[in-house]
Amino acid sequence: MPDASPAKWHLAHVTWFYEVMLLKPYEHNFKFWNSQFAVLFNSYYNGVGDKHPRHQRGLLTRPTLAEIFEWRKNIDARINSLFKHNHAAELRWLIQLGINHEQQHQELLLTDIQHLFSTNSLLPSYLLKDKRPTACLEEFKWLEGQSGLLEIGYQGDAFHFDNEAPRHTVFNSAHALGSTLVTNADWLLFIEDKGYQNAQWWLDAGWAWVKAENIFAPLYWSLKDDGSYCHFSLYGQRKLVSQDAVTHISYFEAEAFARWASKNIKAYAGARLPTEFEWEAFATRQHAADLFGKVWQWTSSNYSSYPGYRPWGGIAGEYNGKFMINQMVLRGSSAYTPAGHSRTTYRNFFPTHARWQLTGVRLAKD
Numbered sequence: 182m183p184d185a186s187p188a189k190w191h192l193a194h195v196t197w198f199y200e201v202m203l204l205k206p207y208e209h210n211f212k213f214w215n216s217q218f219a220v221l222f223n224s225y226y227n228g229v230g231d232k233h234p235r236h237q238r239g240l241l242t243r244p245t246l247a248e249i250f251e252w253r254k255n256i257d258a259r260i261n262s263l264f265k266h267n268h269a270a271e272l273r274w275l276i277q278l279g280i281n282h283e284q285q286h287q288e289l290l291l292t293d294i295q296h297l298f299s300t301n302s303l304l305p306s307y308l309l310k311d312k313r314p315t316a317c318l319e320e321f322k323w324l325e326g327q328s329g330l331l332e333i334g335y336q337g338d339a340f341h342f343d344n345e346a347p348r349h350t351v352f353n354s355a356h357a358l359g360s361t362l363v364t365n366a367d368w369l370l371f372i373e374d375k376g377y378q379n380a381q382w383w384l385d386a387g388w389a390w391v392k393a394e395n396i397f398a399p400l401y402w403s404l405k406d407d408g409s410y411c412h413f414s415l416y417g418q419r420k421l422v423s424q425d426a427v428t429h430i431s432y433f434e435a436e437a438f439a440r441w442a443s444k445n446i447k448a449y450a451g452a453r454l455p456t457e458f459e460w461e462a463f464a465t466r467q468h469a470a471d472l473f474g475k476v477w478q479w480t481s482s483n484y485s486s487y488p489g490y491r492p493w494g495g496i497a498g499e500y501n502g503k504f505m506i507n508q509m510v511l512r513g514s515s516a517y518t519p520a521g522h523s524r525t526t527y528r529n530f531f532p533t534h535a536r537w538q539l540t541g542v543r544l545a546k547d
């Protein structure tokens with residue numbers, strides 16, 4: 182799977198990130214632990230040289246996991262001794278960046294393991310405890326959104342990504358947002374009504390994707406002989422639970438579902454996807470269910486820069502800004518997001534066909 186990376190690669194890559202971002206500029210007499218690792222574990226930073234092709238990360242049998250742990254122990258020890266003598270604000274910020282970066286990879290580790298295990302005919306469980314982290318327990322209703330001129334974007338002194346700033350004014354027309362998420366039960370209605378076979382609900386690029394990839398249901402759904410569906414997650418293969426939030430859908434599917442539901446589900450009449458600014462204003466003021474900690478919620482907003490946006494300086498400037506094309510914004514956080522790694526202003530982003538992340542939908546309407 183070209184978008185996913187092995188667990189060992191994630192561990193090595195976050196180690197490389199600390200080495201190149203913190204130790205290289207700040208450590209006296211800095212030397213790479215192994216300068217060849219820089220090519221293997223550089224993800225996408227053109228400013229620091231060559232990189233191993235992403236789709237071939239799964240073929241890296243060397244270095245071994247033991248060697249990577251040894252490297253990480255060395256990097257951790259050197260960071261600890263650096264912080265004994267240097268308390269510069271810039272260095273404190275860089276360690277926060279390194280930790281936030283590692284948290285993002287902790288989430289990717291789980292989504293990548295889920296995908297890897299899904300391709301194994303044993304369908305192994307990664308987690309054994311019987312939990313439903315995406316259960317939707319509240320009843321759906323429309324809640325009024327914040328309209329008019331509003332301030333959007335990060336405000337404060339704590340860590341945040343450059344793409345969340347600067348704070349600026351936007352205009353929201355009158356609208357409402359769903360009090361909770363779209364569920365598997367809703368999605369089954371879409372499937373039963375032949376939503377995946379009917380071009381009228383789909384964007385042209387979405388329809389081409391459905392056809393080319395033979396898409397018939399969300400990722401990890403499988404049809405049983407009796408016509409029911411099973412769902413594969415980190416908890417293994419199980420019967421689909423209709424009250425759970427729908428997960429692992431692409432932007433194309435979220436958009437098509439909203440268009441179909443608008444016409445076919447009474448409670449969802451007029452439904453569309455929210456803009457990221459409707460979502461943010463809503464999350465700031467409303468106490469709706471499942472804003473965070475269940476699924477990333479697709480918005481209809483293109484991932485682009487806010488007015489006055491400046492990428493961070495140095496290599497960190499490649500972190501977010503250069504991806505501001507051909508991707509859509511997702512808001513909230515998922516059941517796989519590490520605790521403390523969510524904000525109302527947080528902007529996640531993925532291409533329109535991506536669905537191996539824990540993605541779902543909250544609807545809006547004018």
Ligand SMILES: [Fe+2]
Nearest residue numbers: 194224282286
């Ligand atoms: Fe990374």
